Amino acid sequence: MKIQSSSPKFQVMSLRGVKRRSNPLKLQEIASAPPRNDTLFITFVLLYFLLLVFYFVSPVFAIDTAEAKEPHVLKTIVIDAGHGGDDTGAIGPTGIKEKDIVLAVAKKLKDRLSKKFNAHIVLTREDDTFIPLEERTKIANENKADLFISIHTNAAFRKGANGVETYFLSFDASDEDARRVAAFENRVADLDGKSQIKDTDNLKAILMDMTQTEYLNESSQIAEIIQNNLSTELGGENRGVKQAPFFVLMGTAMPAVLVEIGFITNPQDEKRLASNEIQDMIANSLLKSIAGFEEVLKIKVGYAK
Ligand SMILES: [Zn+2]
Numbered sequence: 001m002k003i004q005s006s007s008p009k010f011q012v013m014s015l016r017g018v019k020r021r022s023n024p025l026k027l028q029e030i031a032s033a034p035p036r037n038d039t040l041f042i043t044f045v046l047l048y049f050l051l052l053v054f055y056f057v058s059p060v061f062a063i064d065t066a067e068a069k070e071p072h073v074l075k076t077i078v079i080d081a082g083h084g085g086d087d088t089g090a091i092g093p094t095g096i097k098e099k100d101i102v103l104a105v106a107k108k109l110k111d112r113l114s115k116k117f118n119a120h121i122v123l124t125r126e127d128d129t130f131i132p133l134e135e136r137t138k139i140a141n142e143n144k145a146d147l148f149i150s151i152h153t154n155a156a157f158r159k160g161a162n163g164v165e166t167y168f169l170s171f172d173a174s175d176e177d178a179r180r181v182a183a184f185e186n187r188v189a190d191l192d193g194k195s196q197i198k199d200t201d202n203l204k205a206i207l208m209d210m211t212q213t214e215y216l217n218e219s220s221q222i223a224e225i226i227q228n229n230l231s232t233e234l235g236g237e238n239r240g241v242k243q244a245p246f247f248v249l250m251g252t253a254m255p256a257v258l259v260e261i262g263f264i265t266n267p268q269d270e271k272r273l274a275s276n277e278i279q280d281m282i283a284n285s286l287l288k289s290i291a292g293f294e295e296v297l298k299i300k301v302g303y304a305k
Contacts, residue, residue: 073297076120077113077290078140080150080248081106082185085130090155090184092270098153099128101273105261106151108283116287119146133186133248141211141253147222147290148256150248152185153264153273162266163237166227167258168219169212169250170243181260182244211253218255221296226259226289233285234262234278236269255293259286 081103083089089098106123113121122143124136131139140148154165165181173179212219223241231238239260249256261282262269272278 072118072294073301073303074117074119074146074290074294076122076143076145077117077147077149078122078124078143078145079106079109079113080124080136080140080148082150082152082248083130084125084128087130090153090264092264092274093159093267094270096264096270096274098155098264101153101264101279102151102261103128105279105282105286108279109149109151109286112283112287113290117290134251136248137251140256141251145252145254147293148249148252148254149222149226149286149290150246150256150258152258152260153262154181154260155184155265156263157265159266161263162269163239164227164231164234164262165239165260166223166230166241167244167246167249167260168216168223168241169210169246169252169256170216171245173244174242177239178242178244181242182246185258186245186247210250212249212251212256215253215255218297219249219257222255222289222293223257225292225296226257226286229289229292230259230261230282230285233281236262 081099083097083099083102085099087099089102091097103125107126110121110123113119120143122139122145124139125131136150154161165178167178167181173182220241227238227241246258249258262273264270264273
């Protein structure tokens with residue numbers, strides 16, 4: 001390239017070159033270097049930009065491809081941490097409250113589902129707030145949830161009572177224990193002035209009109225999966241899948257279950273349930289069960305492998 005350019009840039013370079021004089025070749029190098037460097041620089045920027053585009057766009061294509069092969073059946077999942085605010089739920093021998101344990105587990109589950117499950121995850125409460133039972137059901141229905149899981153800890157007068165039990169809805173409780181558990185969890189409704197359930201006639205009226213009927217079969221399936229996984233992983237007595245008239249499950253227009261993750265009234269289990277390690281274990285187990293349930297649903301709707 002010629003250096004007689006009239007541009008100020010080249011004039012400065014020329015002057016520098018003239019000052020040195022000693023090496024005219026160097027002058028030529030200085031003058032011709034910038035365009036070569038510019039070309040290289042532009043090439044590198046373009047390459048870098050292309051790499052960036054590839055980096056961000058490729059996962060999108062990957063997800064699209066995966067979804068095209070295996071559409072997600074569970075698009076929205078609502079996780080309900082029982083109780084909250086003035087409603088503490090059951091209280092353990094050392095004063096640990098059910099509302100705190102179930103919120104911690106619900107948050108861990110949401111975290112895991114958000115990371116590993118391509119679905120919209122909603123918590124009925126994110127903090128220590130009292131949410132009426134009917135409001136929880138409403139949140140699930142308004143979000144058009146494909147699955148509703150209510151998390152609780154159990155309570156019993158017998159200190160040694162232990163183990164997991166998973167419920168789905170029915171008017172008739174499957175046994176005396178189930179009736180007692182539902183009565184305890186429904187008691188919450190009395191804390192909210194609007195949703196008082198005083199007698200079984202009211203329950204019956206609601207159940208007559210319940211939307212949940214359509215989903216009972218699927219609710220029983222997810223209940224079985226949760227019960228088997230959680231009971232195996234946590235140990236203790238496998239108390240099985242049960243049915244009872246839980247207010248929070250009534251009117252839910254999707255598969256809906258309530259899981260009692262252990263007895264907070266059992267001194268050993270109170271300690272275990274409050275530990276980070278066991279809460280992680282429960283969240284992992286529920287994640288696994290939800291994934292298992294989705295496989296069941298996929299087979300049902302014809303996406304079977
Ligand atoms: Zn509870």
